[in-house]
Amino acid sequence: MTSATAQAVSAPARQVRARRFVDRKGLIALLIFLPPAVILFTVFVVLPMIDAVRFSFFDWTGYGPITDFAGTDNYADVLRHRNFGTAVRNSLLVVVVSLTIQLPLAMWCALSLAERSININIFRTIFFVPFMLAEVAAGLIWKFVYDGNYGLVPIIGDAIHTDLPFVLADKFWVMPAILLVITWKYFGFHMMIYIAGLQSIPAEVIEAARLDGVSKWRINAFVKIPMIRSAIVISVFFAITGALQLFDLIIPLTNGGPAHSSHTIVTFLYEFGIRRMRIGFGGAVSVMLFIACVGVALAYRRILFKVEQT
């Protein structure tokens, strides 16, 4: 939403406004309000990032001075690591499923639940609850659901008289199982973004379309969805970056297993970089991930900008 509004204001206008702001309020306000943000951001975001880049060129266990320069060895090690490909594939899989299943599902729910009434509010809350749960708690809950001895899965299996697999111990089923949890966990969040957008559509527009005899489906497709474009833009962006950074659901669910088949890029970084005390290796992974995220963000802006022009 921010990018959309920012682009709505033309560049020269923005500059004028910025200059006027400094003139009017004076430097004092700037000096009071800017440093806390800049200092916090520098200490907790910028410096660690620079450190990570530095570490990535060294062999370092986390103990003692950093002296063992390794050049680009860490990067080479990451690229030929036997589990890195799986981690990248899984992260992309999460992106794809988020975009093709989760967001359409969220949109469908939003379109059905955008009206204001008490009953609908109840449904909305139910769909939103998973998002409010802490990731680790959600992971643990689903670990029990999937448990092959005591969970919900074997109960369902008994009911339909088949032996269902131990999904979290099965290299094939583990990713579908995780993707189901991710969809369940986050679709409510995207649904809420869409609902907020839908509620801001003026009633007259829809009323007019309806009076023109436009079918409900066509109203959705050609009136409502185009009008909440900025909400979709932001939700897609959250879905992609969130998917690339997925970590805290995976750890309690599978810890990356079985046999490292359910790692995402970030759990891969944690397992092989931090837990195995190869900080340089972890640094290399994080630099690659950072570049990928920045790349996605820039490419996304560009594409949007182009679409905006047409």
Place this chain on the structure above:
Amino acid sequence: MKRLAFATLLGLAALTTGASAQTTVTYLNISTGSDKDLMLELADEYMAANPGVTIDLPTLENEAFKAKLTTLLQGPDAPDIFHSWGGGVFAEQAQAGVLRNVDGLLSQDTLDSVGAAGVAAFTAPDGHMYGLARNVQGVMIWYNKSLLDQAGVTPESMSTWDGLLAGVQKLKDAGITPISLGGKDKWPAQFWWGYLMIRNAGHDEFYAAKDGEGDGYVIPDIIKAGDMLHQLAELEPFQEGFQSFTYGDASGYFGDGKAALHLMGEWDYQAQRDSSADGNGVSDENLGIMPFPSVDGAPGNSGSLGGIEGYLFSRNASDEAIKFLEWYNAKEQQSRFAAADYHIPITAGAADAMENPYKRKIAEMANKSTWHQLFFDQTLGADVGGAFNDFAVELAAGDLSGQEAAELLQQAAEDAR
């Protein structure tokens, strides 16, 4: 007036603390159980006898301890003394200079009491001693007597590897899950591969491989160890879905009487109870323990797997801390841990106070062993050790052959160098 009184009090307090020159000894431990009570008791006794010293015993849970230690040791708040499993992580800490060299600072009595193995465990590759050994750990096969009876298998028949395979097959035929394994945590699988390596390769060959001599780990005896585990895996001996079982889950599975065998350390005596559904676990009448099977004609049949836990001194450690630990680790104090069944003290004579017959057996095994190999993931350090655990699980799942596992391990070792 009130304020004046308060200020005077503060001043007095400052004076008194200044005058008594209190030394605080901090021992960071991982004792989350009831052994902490005994530790506090001992600390109180020591403080009563040494008025100038305060003993502080902060506790961190196992995983949190491992996660925080790296940072903690490099800061000004490093504890004087902290828990250690020795091995590769200890070597890295020593090399990084975050430990205090205690060569010549420990009394001869203390050194004698922990024995050669205890001294060796906390002597770093640089030849200096940085800590003190506390207790011995040992891994053996726990078995459920009634389940073995049901399948007509005797523990004696499983004293060789071939006998174990036959026993596993019989258990399977009787519809009993032969072995419980916590594959999600990975390190439990290490015990299987590790023990087979101890048996097949023997001490000298294993250490030659570790040091990268010749083809490293890619040698026939180590390949054979992997193949034997693969051979066991083909019988599908582990509970269904074992890769989603943590150690605790697997321990509870054995405790619930659902699996006949569990290859685990002495701590499992309590853990299989605590993790079982009814909290009782396998009762003493029903619980047996036996050594890992031997392999015909192999060089490592008298070796054993386990650990030596202890304490390390951080570079901030005071002389007071060393004095306290010598007292704390002496026979008199450690016997009390043994009597209460908390750990198997390495301190000579202290283990005699142990009542638990299983733990006595494990202590016996470790004493008799010609090669008490430290847990492989500790020996090899966090990186290669982690890889070792990975490949052990994949062998147990039947996904790797012995050759592949040996090559991967060698690759991991070369990457780390």
